[in-house]
Amino acid sequence: xxxxxxxxxxxxxxxxxxxxxxxxxxxxxxxxxxxxxxxxxxxxxxxxxxxxxxxxxxxxxxxxxxxxxxxxxxxxxxxxxxxxxxxxxxxxxxxxxxxxxxxxxxxxxxxxxxxxxxxxxxxxxxxxxxxxxxxxxxxxxx
Numbered sequence: 001x002x003x004x005x006x007x008x009x010x011x012x013x014x015x016x017x018x019x020x021x022x023x024x025x026x027x028x029x030x031x032x033x034x035x036x037x038x039x040x041x042x043x044x045x046x047x048x049x050x051x052x053x054x055x056x057x058x059x060x061x062x063x064x065x066x067x068x069x070x071x072x073x074x075x076x077x078x079x080x081x082x083x084x085x086x087x088x089x090x091x092x093x094x095x096x097x098x099x100x101x102x103x104x105x106x107x108x109x110x111x112x113x114x115x116x117x118x119x120x121x122x123x124x125x126x127x128x129x130x131x132x133x134x135x136x137x138x139x140x141x142x
Contacts, residue, residue, distance in 0.1 A: 053084060060088035064098060067108050072142040075112065078135045085131075086124065107139075116140040 014033030023029040028036040041049075057080050061068050068079050082097050089096015098104070103118030116139040119125060125132035 054080065057083040057088075064088055065104065065108075071107075074138045074142050075107075078138050079107075081131075081135055082124075085128065112139055112142060 010032050016032055017030060020028055020030045020036065023033075023035070027038065030036060034041075061079055061083055065079070068076060071079070079097075082100075087096040089098045091098045091101050094101070100118065100122065103115050103122070106112075106118065107115040116136045119132065119136050119139060125136070
């Protein structure tokens with residue numbers, strides 16, 4: 001069998017969709033006809049997507065907050081985790097990580113206690129529970 005020909009046929013017949021959609025029978029689908037409702041994804045596919053998402057979060061941080069690389073590993077992990085969780089966003093109108101303007105400002109200055117307090121006072125902290133508690137302590141202790 002010619003796998004290249006089969007791939008081309010399947011892309012032609014199924015299409016290539018990079019965002020999920022409902023197919024003609026209502027199944028959640030992505031990519032080239034991947035039925036997420038019935039097939040899902042494999043562990044290796046999930047870990048490959050995780051690696052790509054981590055790379056994207058770090059690239060966003062490098063682009064928007066280049067000072068983050070000067071922090072300790074633990075604090076860099078906090079920022080990467082936050083960016084992964086809520087996206088880099090923007091400050092105006094505020095959403096995503098960049099909406100944490102005051103917290104990021106004190107973080108950049110190295111006032112990690114104030115940064116931890118700002119994280120704890122955020123709506124995000126109430127939404128993510130134990131994750132927030134852990135990340136706040138990592139920010140505080142470095």
